[in-house]
Amino acid sequence: MDPMPEEQETRAAEPLTQWVQRIAHAVRAFDRRHPLPWDLTFTGFWVTAALIDYVGGGWENVARNKDVPASLLLTMSLGLSLPLLWRRTHPRAVLCAIAPMAIANAWSGAVLQAALLQLVIVYHIALRRPLRSLWWTTILVITPEFVTAARHSKKSWDEQVVPLLLSIALCAAIGITVRTRRDYTEALEDRARRLETERDQQARLAAAAERARIAREMHDIIGHNLSVITGLADGGRYAAARSPDRAAQALDAIAGTSRQALTELRRLLDVLREEDRPAADLTPQPALTDLDQLIDGVRKAGLPVSTTVHGTPAITPGRELTVYRVIQEALTNTLKHAGPGATSQIEMSYGDGGAVTVTVTDTGRGGDTDGTGGRGLPGMRDRTALYSGTLEAGPLPEGGWRVRLHLPEETPQ
Known part of the structure; x- marks a missing residue:
């Protein structure tokens, strides 16, 4: 029966999906081993964007006050973007460093769009720090909006504050989702490692038990038969001088006992072979x-x-x-x-x-x-x-x- 069209599409999509997953896994693995290149790239992009906004005059389109000194604009642009370099290692310290610049931005009326980079810090705090940190993070991020609404009001305060609150909630939700997924993946990997360790331990215990069983069986087989052979040999040696017939009987008994011991030993050693055969059925079970x-x-x-x-x-x-x-x-x-x-x-x-x-x-x-x-x-x-x-x-x-x-x-x- 030919596969359904949906199945064909799924099979065709699987290699691309796997390829994307491999690329993403390789990127994440490189980032874990070498975080600095990605941090420099990420920070450099936003610093460049902030400077372009400052140099090109794009900030004037949304500014409440266009007479802000150029030196203050440059300082605020760098102050709002450059600290992103440490966003993953010290997100709370970065947010505290950006907060004065954000308040100055709101007080001056420049309303630089670089202030929205605080949402990136909110994401990293939700991803890496205790969730209770989100309370004071929200207060710290929302404070400049109240300053803007009080000093340069063009809209009602709720029209200015509510959109920012929704943005903060969205960034926090994304961070919590990624964090939950990461923790779940780490738990699965840890469980897989523990199961693998337990499996190896079970294999070692089973091998040790099997070695002990084989050693016990070999002791029982060889020890008993050698003791019988020794007794027969001693008796045959004494009987050889007086009764050659008895000595011959002792030798026959020694030969029979030796053959029996060899047969049982071969059957036991067959258990150790790797060939496909019913080894358990060949194990001696008197x-x-x-x-x-x-x-x-x-x-x-x-x-x-x-x-x-x-x-x-x-x-x-x-x-x-x-x-x-x-x-x-x-x-x-x-x-x-x-x-x-x-x-x-x-x-x-x-x-x-x-x-x-x-x-x-x-x-x-x-x-x-x-x-x-x-x-x-x-x-x-x-x-x-x-x-x-x-x-x-x-x-x-x-x-x-x-x-x-x-x-x-x-x-x-």
């Missing part, structure tokens, strides 16, 4: 059904493990992963620190609403009490905190070590 395989591997490494289960597991996949990783880390620590001849026992109790309690005990020597020696216990506590659970880890009075995990019932959303 469940309770994988516990038997985990425990069999630990047993092959030489650690006797017994399990007791109370209730029927009915928990979410996230909780299953937490239970699996806590048991994995507890068994890994037992392999590392318990010493020869240690045994381990796992007791799992499932309640209503997804509640679960897991206790892993061993008869070994124990290890790092507060878990500051590595990522193991802090990682387990981080996982547990995700589900408002509690994790206790420490030595038993009669010897050995215990890790106890409790996840409360799930809160309905």
Whole structure:
């Protein structure tokens, strides 16, 4: 379907509008960086206009008194126009400097048109100063009109004062409008900057959380499997001299465990790739059904493990992963620190609403009490905190070590 004529006109007008906006933006940007050239140009224009009015005698067309000395006319022309150079930085001081010249202009009856330049100052006061300044500004600007009406009256005072009051109101309204627009634009720009900063902070936090998650998963995968491999290698070394068959079985178990670790590690590292693929689906997510395989591997490494289960597991996949990783880390620590001849026992109790309690005990020597020696216990506590659970880890009075995990019932959303 062909575009409507109105749409074609809009599309044709857009480049010109954008061009004008770019030019205006460039001019404003230059003015902010270098205000003096524009101030000199603006002031020079009005000084020239005031001098032309004085030299050319144009002021006589509206003068109430044509016998004003030339020196006074020159002084008033410069005094009413030259201070505009500082109108943006010191508008109130400029208005106070012009006021005596405006009163002298009204008293002498010259009625120079340069006196109307006070309206430019009114605009800048409305643009840059508190709005309450407009009260005394209006009084200061309107006073010469009362002087003219009292000393050189040709019209009623209201015919002279009311038009000037309307002009003052118009200039003030323009200044307030520009000021409101400027403040609104600055607020939008500030909000955009803050949103950009918050977005960058969110990205950094997300990246840090992802790095912590990957580091935790790599610790769980590599730490556990290396502990199993170490136990199998130690057992195979002792069995090599007496039972070559047992040594061969240990080597086969080491090879199987290594392949499993490499497979899980590759799947985890796939998450870091930038290619379009369902990376989340490839992330290793062990469940309770994988516990038997985990425990069999630990047993092959030489650690006797017994399990007791109370209730029927009915928990979410996230909780299953937490239970699996806590048991994995507890068994890994037992392999590392318990010493020869240690045994381990796992007791799992499932309640209503997804509640679960897991206790892993061993008869070994124990290890790092507060878990500051590595990522193991802090990682387990981080996982547990995700589900408002509690994790206790420490030595038993009669010897050995215990890790106890409790996840409360799930809160309905």
